[in-house]
Amino acid sequence: MTLLSVAPMEGLTTSVFRQVHAKTFGPADLYYLPFITPTTEPKFTDRQLREVDPSKNTGLNVIPQLLSNRAADFNWAAEALFALGYKEVNLNLGCPAGTVVAKHKGSGFLRVLDQLKIFLDGVFAVNHRIDISIKTRIGWANEEEFEDIANLYKQYPLANLIIHPRLKTDQYKGHPRSSVFDKFLNTFPFPVGYNGDLYTVEDMNRRLQVSPGLHSIMIGRGLIADPALFRKFKGGRPASKQELIDFSQNLYDGYAIAFESRKNAVMRMKEYWFFQLCLLTEDTKLSKKLFKSKTIEDYESSVKEIFEFCDVLEHPRFGWFKPL
Numbered sequence: 001m002t003l004l005s006v007a008p009m010e011g012l013t014t015s016v017f018r019q020v021h022a023k024t025f026g027p028a029d030l031y032y033l034p035f036i037t038p039t040t041e042p043k044f045t046d047r048q049l050r051e052v053d054p055s056k057n058t059g060l061n062v063i064p065q066l067l068s069n070r071a072a073d074f075n076w077a078a079e080a081l082f083a084l085g086y087k088e089v090n091l092n093l094g095c096p097a098g099t100v101v102a103k104h105k106g107s108g109f110l111r112v113l114d115q116l117k118i119f120l121d122g123v124f125a126v127n128h129r130i131d132i133s134i135k136t137r138i139g140w141a142n143e144e145e146f147e148d149i150a151n152l153y154k155q156y157p158l159a160n161l162i163i164h165p166r167l168k169t170d171q172y173k174g175h176p177r178s179s180v181f182d183k184f185l186n187t188f189p190f191p192v193g194y195n196g197d198l199y200t201v202e203d204m205n206r207r208l209q210v211s212p213g214l215h216s217i218m219i220g221r222g223l224i225a226d227p228a229l230f231r232k233f234k235g236g237r238p239a240s241k242q243e244l245i246d247f248s249q250n251l252y253d254g255y256a257i258a259f260e261s262r263k264n265a266v267m268r269m270k271e272y273w274f275f276q277l278c279l280l281t282e283d284t285k286l287s288k289k290l291f292k293s294k295t296i297e298d299y300e301s302s303v304k305e306i307f308e309f310c311d312v313l314e315h316p317r318f319g320w321f322k323p324l
């Protein structure tokens, strides 16, 4: 059975989101945590601990993710996560942010495969009690790069490999380079998952038809837009308007508590609305009002009006698509 997993998304798939999502629409099989960057000091910060605190993830299958280019830092953090009760840790080799790749982390590591090899040798030299998986892009600027990258990964006992078939230079533009994924899928000695631009049940089924036996299907933006997507995939009902109202309100309340500030919660909620508006009929005036809102009152009245005047669509409009 292919596992349905929620992609790690900084600022979106947080502990608040995980709890509210699972409660409203049923839990996903797996929730990946947005990345944590371990430092040379072998200790998580209070902020990092808040996300990995097992009491925040009760009843959910949660996989933390690390962003690092130093094996020693990765290794202490992996052990610390095992001590907290986690069974798997994921290595981020996909993040395309300028500040990250400049340090040869995330997809920046894919540019220096000799250094990535030294790193992975250092990680797998330790007899880790926690399983190690990787989430990767297919290269920096050229599809051909994936041949060497794949050959490197095959040298290690990965628990699984999740491939987002884009290059660093693609950022999030254009379509995933699915032909590269298809070409390599059956060459790996460990389970493989697919991630990228799936946002309807039909998309998910099409992907499973092309690549049966996938270990996991990971979805990020499509699931923020349509939080009932996995329930629909399993034959359940689409999100009702009342469910979306409750979902949005519970996220907002959850963040107001977590941040001890409802005003800061308003800022965070706008990040969800960027995606969630795609599941509602378009109303440019109302969405502008929502994103412009600075006060709690303006935000709350915009949300009320949106739910009053906009209808729930069957599929999200792919509002975030950017051509190459």
Ligand SMILES: Cc1cc2nc3c(=O)[nH]c(=O)nc-3n(C[C@H](O)[C@H](O)[C@H](O)COP(=O)(O)O)c2cc1C
Pocket (backbone or CB within 6 Å): 007, 008, 009, 010, 011, 012, 033, 034, 035, 065, 092, 094, 095, 135, 164, 195, 196, 197, 198, 218, 219, 220, 221, 222
């Ligand atoms: C706002 C945002 C934050 C993200 N944060 C992370 C992260 O912390 N770790 C990671 O591996 N990928 C991160 N990603 C990438 C997603 O996990 C995913 O690979 C990407 O969105 C493509 O999948 P999708 O088309 O299903 O959204 C992030 C993406 C976005 C848009």
